[in-house]
Amino acid sequence: MAAPLELYSWKGDWGLPSVDADCLTVLAYAKFAGAPLKVHKITNPWRSPTGTLPALKTGEEGSVSQPSKIIIHLRKQKYNADYDLSAKEGADTLAFVSLLEEKLLPALIYTLWVDAKNYVDVTRRWYAENIPFPLNFLLPSRMHNQQMERLRLVRGDPMLEPGEELEKELYRDAVECMTLLSQRLGSHKFFFGDSPSSLDAYVFGHLAPLLKIKLPNGKLEQHLSSLDNLRHFCTNILVLYFPTEVREPPTRKMSVFPEGGDFDNEPHKRRNQILSVLVSIGAMLGYAIMTGIVSIKHIRPQGAIESSVVVEEEEEEEEGEED
Amino acid sequence: MSLAAEAFVSQMAAAEPWPENATLYQPLSDEQILLSDNASSLAVQAYLKMCALPVRVSCRANAEFMSPSGKVPFIHVGNQVVSELGPIVQFTKAKGHSLSEGLDDVQRAEMKAYMELVNNMLLTAELYIQWCDDSTAGEISRPRYSSPYSWPLSHILAYQKQWEVRRKMNAIGWAGKSLEQVYEDVNECCQALSQRLGTQLYFFNKQPTELDALVFGHIFTILTTRLTSDALAERVKGFSNLLSFCKRIEQTFFEEADQSSASSLHSKGPSLL
Numbered sequence: 398m399a400a401p402l403e404l405y406s407w408k409g410d411w412g413l414p415s416v417d418a419d420c421l422t423v424l425a426y427a428k429f430a431g432a433p434l435k436v437h438k439i440t441n442p443w444r445s446p447t448g449t450l451p452a453l454k455t456g457e458e459g460s461v462s463q464p465s466k467i468i469i470h471l472r473k474q475k476y477n478a479d480y481d482l483s484a485k486e487g488a489d490t491l492a493f494v495s496l497l498e499e500k501l502l503p504a505l506i507y508t509l510w511v512d513a514k515n516y517v518d519v520t521r522r523w524y525a526e527n528i529p530f531p532l533n534f535l536l537p538s539r540m541h542n543q544q545m546e547r548l549r550l551v552r553g554d555p556m557l558e559p560g561e562e563l564e565k566e567l568y569r570d571a572v573e574c575m576t577l578l579s580q581r582l583g584s585h586k587f588f589f590g591d592s593p594s595s596l597d598a599y600v601f602g603h604l605a606p607l608l609k610i611k612l613p614n615g616k617l618e619q620h621l622s623s624l625d626n627l628r629h630f631c632t633n634i635l636v637l638y639f640p641t642e643v644r645e646p647p648t649r650k651m652s653v654f655p656e657g658g659d660f661d662n663e664p665h666k667r668r669n670q671i672l673s674v675l676v677s678i679g680a681m682l683g684y685a686i687m688t689g690i691v692s693i694k695h696i697r698p699q700g701a702i703e704s705s706v707v708v709e710e711e712e713e714e715e716e717g718e719e720d
Numbered sequence: 721m722s723l724a725a726e727a728f729v730s731q732m733a734a735a736e737p738w739p740e741n742a743t744l745y746q747p748l749s750d751e752q753i754l755l756s757d758n759a760s761s762l763a764v765q766a767y768l769k770m771c772a773l774p775v776r777v778s779c780r781a782n783a784e785f786m787s788p789s790g791k792v793p794f795i796h797v798g799n800q801v802v803s804e805l806g807p808i809v810q811f812t813k814a815k816g817h818s819l820s821e822g823l824d825d826v827q828r829a830e831m832k833a834y835m836e837l838v839n840n841m842l843l844t845a846e847l848y849i850q851w852c853d854d855s856t857a858g859e860i861s862r863p864r865y866s867s868p869y870s871w872p873l874s875h876i877l878a879y880q881k882q883w884e885v886r887r888k889m890n891a892i893g894w895a896g897k898s899l900e901q902v903y904e905d906v907n908e909c910c911q912a913l914s915q916r917l918g919t920q921l922y923f924f925n926k927q928p929t930e931l932d933a934l935v936f937g938h939i940f941t942i943l944t945t946r947l948t949s950d951a952l953a954e955r956v957k958g959f960s961n962l963l964s965f966c967k968r969i970e971q972t973f974f975e976e977a978d979q980s981s982a983s984s985l986h987s988k989g990p991s992l993l
Contacts, residue, residue, distance in 0.1 A: 463893055488912035492833035495840035550891035577829035 401435045402474070403454040404467075405445040408438035410523065411609045412635065414642045418505060419464045420451040422602030426468050428638040429593040432476035440527040442536070464602075468595055479594045486589050490596040493581070493588070496574055501603050503551055504571030508607070508617055510544035511559045515612045530665070572620050575604070579624040586633070597634070605631045738815055739798050742775045744768070745783045746793040751867045752781060754860075755945045756846040761793040763805050763937025768795075769973040770928045771817040781868035806835075809930050819929045827924055831931045834916060834923065838931075841909040842938045844894060845902050845952075851885040853899055855948045907955050910939075914959040921968065928969070935962075936969045 404427065406420040415421050415438070427434050434453075439445070445452040446460040453467045454460045461467050472479075479487060509520050524537040545559075578600060587593045588600070607617050608631050622628055635642070685691045746761040747753040753761070761777075768775045775795060780786060787794040787803045794803035795811075802811045812818065820828060850861045865881060866874030889895045894902075913935060922928045923935070942956050943966065957963065 484915045485918075488915040489830065489833070491841075491908065491912045492830065492837040492916075495837040496833040499836045499840055547891040550888040573832075577832055580825040581829040581833075583826065 401433055402471075403437060404434045405437045405439060405450055405452045405454070407442075407450050408440050408527065409642050410527075411611065412642060413605055413609050414639045415451075416523065416606065416610070417450060418502075418602045418606055420602075421605055422464045422598050423451045423453075423467050425593075425601045425634060425638065426464075426478060426595055426598035427471065427476070429478040429595075429598060430471060430476035432471050432474070441529050441532060443532065464599075468598075478592075478598070481592065482589055482594055486594075489589075490594065493578070493596055494599050496577065497599055497603050500570040500574035503548055504567040504617060505603060505607065506544050506548055507559075507564065507567050508612065508614070509610075510541050511548065512564070512612075512614050513559070515614050516541065518613050519610065525665075530668070533665070568616055571617055575617075575621055575624060575627060578604075579627045582626050582630060584626065587630075593634070597630075600627075601631055601634050605635065608632075736798055736815075738773050738812075738817070740774060742773065742795060742797040744775045744777050744793050744795045745780055745786060746777065747783045748779045748781055748868065749777075752864055753779075754850055754864060755941055755947070756843060756850060757784075757792050758945065759843070759846065759938040759941035760791070760805065761937070762941055763934045764793050764795070764808055766936050766969060766973060767805060767809065767819075767930055767933035768812075770819055770933055771812055773812065773817060805930065805934060819927065820924075822927060823924055823929070831924065831929055834913070835931050835934055837909060837912060838934050838938055841905055842942075844889075844892070845906045845909075846938070846942070847885050848889060848894055848897070848902050849899070849947065849952060851882045852889055852895075853948075857882060859948055903951055903955055906952065907958075910956055910959050910962060913939075914962050917961055917965060919961065922965075932965075932969065936966055940966045940970065 404423065406424060407415045407417040409415045413421065414424050424436070426432075439450075442448060442450050446454050447462040449462050451464065451467065452460050452462045453470060455470060461470055471477075479490065482490065508515055510516055521537045521541070524540065525533045527533075528536050582588060585591075587597045589596070604621060604627060607621050608628060612618065682691075686693065744761070744764060747757055749758070765775070765777065783792045783794075784790060788801055789803045791804055794801055795808060797811070800811070802808050809818075820831060823831060849856055851857050862878040862882065866878040869877060886895065897905075917923055920926075922932045924931070939956055939962055943953055943963075945953075947953075
């Protein structure tokens, strides 16, 4: 029998099995389909076989990275959560996943990665604290730039700047999308009856972060909380399929921060201080050696006595000159 | 489409009736327009015909740069300019013309979802084939796109456009796809649409909606546009109910205009076949 499939995913927090929407989608789908995955919850995307998260390591065919491809791969392995769906329901799945990607995803990216307050206080902070040194200096801002770029291209506007107008536009789309999903869900437990399918995984993956991550600017969360059936849908999946994560208390008090400056929010403050001291000492020493204030002489062991004699002689000479 | 402008537009729109001299702008239909733009333009025309709103089609070489959102087509109604199907639907709704009034909440949610499916898969696939398939881009898209301009501007604009689309494909994860995979996606999308349509006249009962206009615009254009290979059209031809759906809409809403061969000045009321 083949080795179990290995899934690499961002680690969880705030009562979520993973902080990333794509990872959540894949994790939820795997649970729904009953796929026995060996899940590596990591905080360093460079340790993933594809360099991005989530990633599924498969035996022969290498690794796959995009959630849709991972789900297709799992389906091929006979872990199919959509087995009971009719052809029309399959078509509906495709349509609503498109709706999510076009309408909700841009707003999700915006609220996590572009909204200045949310990004500085929560997203960058979380990633900087969890990604191992020294990548934590590099990756969060790189991810920020990537997401901004992605938003620009998806909206088809190269001059796109974060601002009130963009936020309003994206949030209006997202609010409409959530309302449509809520109407579609109605009073059902899942989108297609009593058992979850891949559409449920996608919806859960995109909504649960909004619901659970406590953001200072939580306009989307407010709207989502007002839609009772969607909120129950998310908490229900968390309780039923990820009981261990839910019980785990939130690791940090993320919601309220003292109104400190940027410097106080900087993670690893002490380590940064020590590092900067070390770097400056190194620079000073280097400068001293370069300019000859301090010189290093290489003394061969055999010639040690000789050279010491030379030094003595020099000293004597100097003394002589003084006389 | 800026939000403030849009809110303003919908308020203003409500006050005035639909004027006779409304104009739809699109790139030159014979030598310039590309598959994806043609599909979007046809979708808007079909939608306006379904609403029985008269519009004159005007071809301009610089339509893309005239549009407020940089996308074609756009309509000029009274003193307002609105681009793309979504905002145009909003705009006509504000004027009291709507096709989706009779739907319930679930149906409306499904309609929006399927419209996003067409935008997300069919439109993206069209863009991919136009600009990322080297033979199509070199033989058709770049020469056509830049036909109104002289050298070197033609080259600059065409390559700029191609570069922009390719970067977008990168951002949404389509850059790694092969042409065959894209055809497969088109197939999947058509399969979904075909399933949803089933044997009905229109996607929702007997009354056409904006979804019908959008699907018609894309499928009809794919079927009638010549590309370097007809692989794309072949994929779509496999779905017989989509074919008859397109024929039906063409007969119901476009026939009169075609017969008189005038530039779609005519319009008929939404048909209740």
